[in-house]
Amino acid sequence: MLALPLKAVSIVPMGIGKGKLIVGNWKMNSSPAADSALLECFAKSSASFGTATVVVCPPFTAIAAASKILAGSPISIGAQNVHWEASGPFTGEISPSMLRDVGVDYVIVGHSERRSAFGENDAILSKKFYAAMASGITPILCLGESQSERENGLQSAVVERQLRAVIDPQKIEHFGNFAVAYEPVWAIGTGKSATAEEAQTMHRHLRSVLADIFGEKFAEDIRLLYGGSVSGSNAAELFAQKDIDGALVGGASRKADEFLAIVASGT
Ligand code: PEP
Numbered sequence: 001m002l003a004l005p006l007k008a009v010s011i012v013p014m015g016i017g018k019g020k021l022i023v024g025n026w027k028m029n030s031s032p033a034a035d036s037a038l039l040e041c042f043a044k045s046s047a048s049f050g051t052a053t054v055v056v057c058p059p060f061t062a063i064a065a066a067s068k069i070l071a072g073s074p075i076s077i078g079a080q081n082v083h084w085e086a087s088g089p090f091t092g093e094i095s096p097s098m099l100r101d102v103g104v105d106y107v108i109v110g111h112s113e114r115r116s117a118f119g120e121n122d123a124i125l126s127k128k129f130y131a132a133m134a135s136g137i138t139p140i141l142c143l144g145e146s147q148s149e150r151e152n153g154l155q156s157a158v159v160e161r162q163l164r165a166v167i168d169p170q171k172i173e174h175f176g177n178f179a180v181a182y183e184p185v186w187a188i189g190t191g192k193s194a195t196a197e198e199a200q201t202m203h204r205h206l207r208s209v210l211a212d213i214f215g216e217k218f219a220e221d222i223r224l225l226y227g228g229s230v231s232g233s234n235a236a237e238l239f240a241q242k243d244i245d246g247a248l249v250g251g252a253s254r255k256a257d258e259f260l261a262i263v264a265s266g267t
Helices: 032-048 060-070 096-101 112-117 122-134 147-151 155-166 169-174 196-214 216-221 235-239 256-265
Strands: 021-025 053-057 076-079 104-109 138-143 179-182 223-227 246-249
Touching: 021 104, 021 223, 021 256, 032 053, 032 060, 032 256, 053 104, 060 076, 096 104, 096 122, 104 122, 122 138, 122 155, 138 155, 147 155, 155 196, 179 196, 196 216, 196 223, 196 235, 235 246, 235 256, 246 256
Parallel strands: 021 053, 021 246, 053 076, 076 104, 104 138, 138 179, 179 223, 223 246
Antiparallel strands: none
């Protein structure tokens, strides 16, 4: 194990004891009327969120409006993507400081849809991950195996490789807050969640890899989210697992009742 001297680590622990982190990923779904109805409903319910931290990740075009609606509520805003440069000739891209300017505190990095449909590899994801943290944005690093990798028993090795490819101990001095989302590709948008036991087994493994990199104390404080067909009916069982510290929610995050039921399971 690589035991790093604590002084060299600048992680601000997020504290598992502080409650679940529940993140809604709207993907490419947004319209002004539907977004405001949803956000107003979330904001109204937020007094009952208890210890849960709730984040919504609208598409870029809807972030500024969402920030306005959520101002004064405890709900945070996340983005679904970010570029690593601060500014310049990068047509179509959005920088971390631009996200900060519209109220973004979190960003999803390495969602499987970006890995598979947009060719985002470890080198790109690593740049995004560190650029977000350098700007004070908490990256949520997504990892997960494909169906065939699971069928071949490769899931632990695949996910560990994805994690180690981005979490580079050589860059330790640049670390701030981050979270990790285990999202098996076969569970995303399919209605077929991993079982609570499958998810817990993987989260335990991820925690031990993080402990190998950072030491036990910091590994305990890093939030590990599960994502993949989380719903109001399976959230409580998932959240009851020792190493599941929250959820990254896709489809259900656009349905007020369903999302609020997930949040209620995490309070
Ligand atoms: C996701 O997009 O990150 C996701 C987990 O989607 P869903 O909840 O729809 O499976």
